[in-house]
Amino acid sequence: MAIRFGSPRAAIVVAGLVALAMQLSGCGYNRLQAEDEAVKAAWSEVENQYQRRADLVPNLVATVKGEAGFERGTLEAVVQARAKATSIQATPELVSDPAAFQKFEAAQGELSSALSRLLVTVERYPELKANQAFRDLQVQLEGTENRISVARKRYVDAVQRYNTMVRSFPTNLTAKYLLGLAVRPTFEARPGADQPPEVKF
Numbered sequence: 001m002a003i004r005f006g007s008p009r010a011a012i013v014v015a016g017l018v019a020l021a022m023q024l025s026g027c028g029y030n031r032l033q034a035e036d037e038a039v040k041a042a043w044s045e046v047e048n049q050y051q052r053r054a055d056l057v058p059n060l061v062a063t064v065k066g067e068a069g070f071e072r073g074t075l076e077a078v079v080q081a082r083a084k085a086t087s088i089q090a091t092p093e094l095v096s097d098p099a100a101f102q103k104f105e106a107a108q109g110e111l112s113s114a115l116s117r118l119l120v121t122v123e124r125y126p127e128l129k130a131n132q133a134f135r136d137l138q139v140q141l142e143g144t145e146n147r148i149s150v151a152r153k154r155y156v157d158a159v160q161r162y163n164t165m166v167r168s169f170p171t172n173l174t175a176k177y178l179l180g181l182a183v184r185p186t187f188e189a190r191p192g193a194d195q196p197p198e199v200k201f
Helices: 008-026 029-065 072-087 092-096 098-124 126-130 132-167 171-179
Strands: none
Touching: 029 072, 029 092, 029 098, 029 132, 029 171, 072 098, 092 098, 098 126, 098 132, 126 132, 132 171
8 A cells, every 4th residue: 555645644654764763773773883893893903913923923933944053942833823823714703702712812822922932032042133134023023013912902992892882771682682792702811911022132
């Protein structure tokens, strides 16, 4: 049955649509969508910085490997930690799965620790420290570690805003029953995580 504009039935339909729109805006639907997208964007930046670090590792290992007598075990630990960290696909869905997120973060933490041990070991090799290629890689790695810290902070802030909306009334009803959204995991501090890895010499 057609609805003619100007008829009482059309007025009721328009009023109903206006009421529905007001209810949706009051229930936080649009804000939840925006916060969800902000979390995904922040995660994407974290992922980019971790990938940048992973891409630096082969060059760093190759440069250090050229130093006669350098501890093989230290290099192998870095290579293995990188392989483990890059084997976990950092998809947007990862941030919705606490167990997968924890596994990913643990692997990244192992790579951070292995790199820190490598750079501390380099202290015993003055020729390597004087190598321009190594110094360039060191600066790039230091910058990447700083970028990782900033990206993680932005992600934590985005998740905090998102989780607050998902848990607050009345947006929690929209999140749970209309959109199926749940609280997202965030980074947990590891011992010594309040300081970025030391990469200066």
